[in-house]
Amino acid sequence: xxxxxxxxxxxxxxxxxxxxxxxxxxxxxxxxxxxxxxxxxxxxxxxxxxxxxxxxxxxxxxxxxxxxxxxxxxxxxxxxxxxxxxxxxxxxxxxxxxxxxxxxxxxxxxxxxxxxxxxxxxxxxxxxxxxxxxxxxxxxxxxxxxxxxxxxxxxxxxxxxxxxxxxxxxxxxxxxxxxxxxxxxxxxxxxxxxxxxxxxxxxxxxxxxxxxxxxxxxxxxxxxxxxxxxxxxxxxxxxxxxxxxxxxxxxxxxxxxxxxxxxxxxxxxxxxxxxxxxxxxxxxxxxxxxxxxxxxxxxxxxxxxxxxxxxx
Amino acid sequence: xxxxxxxxxxxxxxxxxxxxxxxxxxxxxxxxxxxxxxxxxxxxxxxxxxxxxxxxxxxxxxxxxxxxxxxxxxxxxxxxxxxxxxxxxxxxxxxxxxxxxxxxxxxxxxxxxxxxxxxxxxxxxxxxxxxxxxxxxxxxxxxxxxxxxxxxxxxxxxxxxxxxxxxxxxxxxxxxxxxxxxxxxxxxxxxxxxxxxxxxxxxxxxxxxxxxxxxxxxxxxxxxxxxxxxxxxxxxxxxxxxxxxxxxxxxxxxxxxxxxxxxxxxxxxxxxxxxxxxxxxxxxxxxxxxxxxxxxxxxxxxxxxxxxxxx
Numbered sequence: 242x243x244x245x246x247x248x249x250x251x252x253x254x255x256x257x258x259x260x261x262x263x264x265x266x267x268x269x270x271x272x273x274x275x276x277x278x279x280x281x282x283x284x285x286x287x288x289x290x291x292x293x294x295x296x297x298x299x300x301x302x303x304x305x306x307x308x309x310x311x312x313x314x315x316x317x318x319x320x321x322x323x324x325x326x327x328x329x330x331x332x333x334x335x336x337x338x339x340x341x342x343x344x345x346x347x348x349x350x351x352x353x354x355x356x357x358x359x360x361x362x363x364x365x366x367x368x369x370x371x372x373x374x375x376x377x378x379x380x381x382x383x384x385x386x387x388x389x390x391x392x393x394x395x396x397x398x399x400x401x402x403x404x405x406x407x408x409x410x411x412x413x414x415x416x417x418x419x420x421x422x423x424x425x426x427x428x429x430x431x432x433x434x435x436x437x438x439x440x441x442x443x444x445x446x447x448x449x450x451x452x453x454x455x456x457x458x459x460x461x462x463x464x465x466x467x468x469x470x471x472x473x474x475x476x477x478x479x480x481x482x483x484x485x486x487x488x489x490x491x492x493x494x495x496x497x498x499x500x501x502x503x504x505x506x507x508x509x510x511x512x513x514x515x516x517x518x519x520x521x522x523x524x525x526x527x528x529x530x531x532x533x534x535x536x537x538x539x540x541x542x543x544x545x546x547x548x549x550x551x552x553x
Numbered sequence: 554x555x556x557x558x559x560x561x562x563x564x565x566x567x568x569x570x571x572x573x574x575x576x577x578x579x580x581x582x583x584x585x586x587x588x589x590x591x592x593x594x595x596x597x598x599x600x601x602x603x604x605x606x607x608x609x610x611x612x613x614x615x616x617x618x619x620x621x622x623x624x625x626x627x628x629x630x631x632x633x634x635x636x637x638x639x640x641x642x643x644x645x646x647x648x649x650x651x652x653x654x655x656x657x658x659x660x661x662x663x664x665x666x667x668x669x670x671x672x673x674x675x676x677x678x679x680x681x682x683x684x685x686x687x688x689x690x691x692x693x694x695x696x697x698x699x700x701x702x703x704x705x706x707x708x709x710x711x712x713x714x715x716x717x718x719x720x721x722x723x724x725x726x727x728x729x730x731x732x733x734x735x736x737x738x739x740x741x742x743x744x745x746x747x748x749x750x751x752x753x754x755x756x757x758x759x760x761x762x763x764x765x766x767x768x769x770x771x772x773x774x775x776x777x778x779x780x781x782x783x784x785x786x787x788x789x790x791x792x793x794x795x796x797x798x799x800x801x802x803x804x805x806x807x808x809x810x811x812x813x814x815x816x817x818x819x820x821x822x823x824x825x826x827x828x829x830x831x832x833x834x835x836x837x838x839x840x841x842x843x844x845x846x847x848x849x850x851x852x853x854x855x856x857x858x859x860x861x862x863x864x
Contacts, residue, residue: 393568393571393572396568396572396834396837396838397572397575397830397834398792398795398796398833398834398837399792399796400796400799401796401830401833401834404799404818405576405579405826405830406579408579408583408818408821408826409579409580409582409583409584411584481693485695488695488697489695489697489800492697492800493799493800493803493815493818493819494819495818508697508698508701512697512701512804515701515704515705515709516705516709519705522698522701522702522705526698526701526702529695529698530693530694530695530698533692533693533694533695534689534690534693537689537692537693538689541689
């Protein structure tokens with residue numbers, strides 16, 4: 242803490258006169274009152290890394306729409322005259338074995354990867370919040386049965402379940418999301434359940450019940466909004482996970498199918514030609530890592546901002 | 554303890570039963586018969602093969618037969634590799650995966666704990682920041698991308714380590730590092746925050762006030778308590794290593810069980826898919842049980858079969 246330098250000239254005689262004692266004046270709150278969310282945003286803004294992450298995501302989002310038009314190429318046209326070209330003025334990120342422009346494909350892949358990641362995470366949140374809120378609010382037998390089901394589904398590794406589902410489902414964007422959310426919601430359900438169990442004995446729940454609010458209203462109007470912090474943090478940290486899962490599945494040939502391009506399929510195609518054309522791997526790999534990094538630092542920043550007690 | 558073990562064993566069997574049932578149903582729903590391939594098989598031969606493998610039986614008979622076989626640890630024949638059973642495949646490939654997995658777990662634990670501890674001890678210094686930057690990067694780089702990058706730089710460019718296969722210790726380094734990095738980063742973050750918690754607790758202040766030297770306080774008092782969250786992370790660690798092996802073994806051409814599983818998925822070799830899934834799940838359930846036992850052994854505050862015990 243550095244003391245601001247006092248300038249003698251700025252002090253005047255009136256500064257030294259006693260203030261009038263006034264009861265009404267003393268009760269006034271001088272600072273602007275900040276809500277929980279304003280306070281959290283203020284803390285979040287101080288976290289440079291998290292802001293950087295936000296900037297990256299906004300940039301990727303914009304480029305996923307503008308990238309293709311900027312390059313002047315589309316993501317699917319083969320051009321056998323320019324296969325496997327290194328990055329140049331013509332093709333900024335080079336071309337792939339079929340002569341497709343990697344710059345255009347990268348931004349198209351961004352659209353697919355971000356869409357899958359955000360969509361899967363949102364569906365996880367919806368199912369998880371409903372499941373967790375019901376289990377946590379009613380407790381007892383309901384809770385036991387619901388969490389038992391979740392536990393059994395959870396005992397099979399997540400990626401294993403997704404792979405098994407993709408074996409039997411017809412391949413496509415929505416089936417991929419379906420497979421990813423099949424057990425993906427459980428984590429969210431557990432977190433919401435824990436929070437709701439803590440909150441359900443609070444006075445405001447009792448007050449709401451006394452006023453005649455039914456269970457639905459208490460759960461989704463009173464309890465869930467109060468767990469929004471952890472929900473948001475989990476949501477943000479689920480997105481990079483979903484993007485990773487999509488890339489992982491596409492790498493195994495179970496994800497997005499041609500002609501659609503995602504970062505995962507691009508990585509997978511590039512790894513087989515790694516020795517000769519490493520640049521083909523570099524671009525999709527770099528953007529997968531950058532996106533996951535961005536969401537991770539945003540999530541960390543949000544956790545610190547929303548729960549200052551947990552901050553280290 | 555005996556009762557607790559029996560109880561745990563019972564719930565393990567129930568979980569396994571559900572897993573076997575679910576995988577059986579899933580594989581029944583899969584498109585195409587087990588012999589579907591590019592080459593058209595004459596209907597007579599297909600009929601005969603169906604007869605031989607019992608595929609003409611009603612579904613519930615097939616299901617009970619499968620349950621009975623699995624209970625005797627017999628996963629049936631592979632449909633794509635004629636003459637080989639799923640057990641053969643598991644027996645042949647599991648040792649590679651086990652070796653790679655153990656090496657990765659060792660790496661993840663030792664480096665992760667080390668990074669977490671020094672980050673906490675040098676809290677808010679450049680050491681702390683460096684360690685945490687490494688951890689965030691480790692979480693953000695997918696294992697298969699790291700594997701490809703390692704392979705490119707250390708094997709293809711520098712030529713200091715073998716590109717692929719699994720013949721000597723040198724061969725194991727790159728895949729083990731690729732597999733270990735993400736869980737290592739998680740462990741480092743876990744370890745750091747729990748170490749910071751512990752270092753602020755009263756008994757550490759007491760120990761310091763008694764005049765014990767820094768090293769004794771850190772390693773004998775703080776570390777032992779701070780390591781508990783890492784012990785409970787061992788279950789997810791095993792999962793991460795296991796699922797990571799699917800791609801890592803593929804990239805490094807290691808004939809392990811992960812690669813076999815991926816192969817069976819691409820070949821639509823349904824019995825192998827089922828067998829390896831059940832095997833993985835059993836392996837996981839056993840390791841989670843072992844972790845829980847370890848937990849109760851390390852921390853005497855936690856009683857067998859009692860939930861919670863949070864400090």
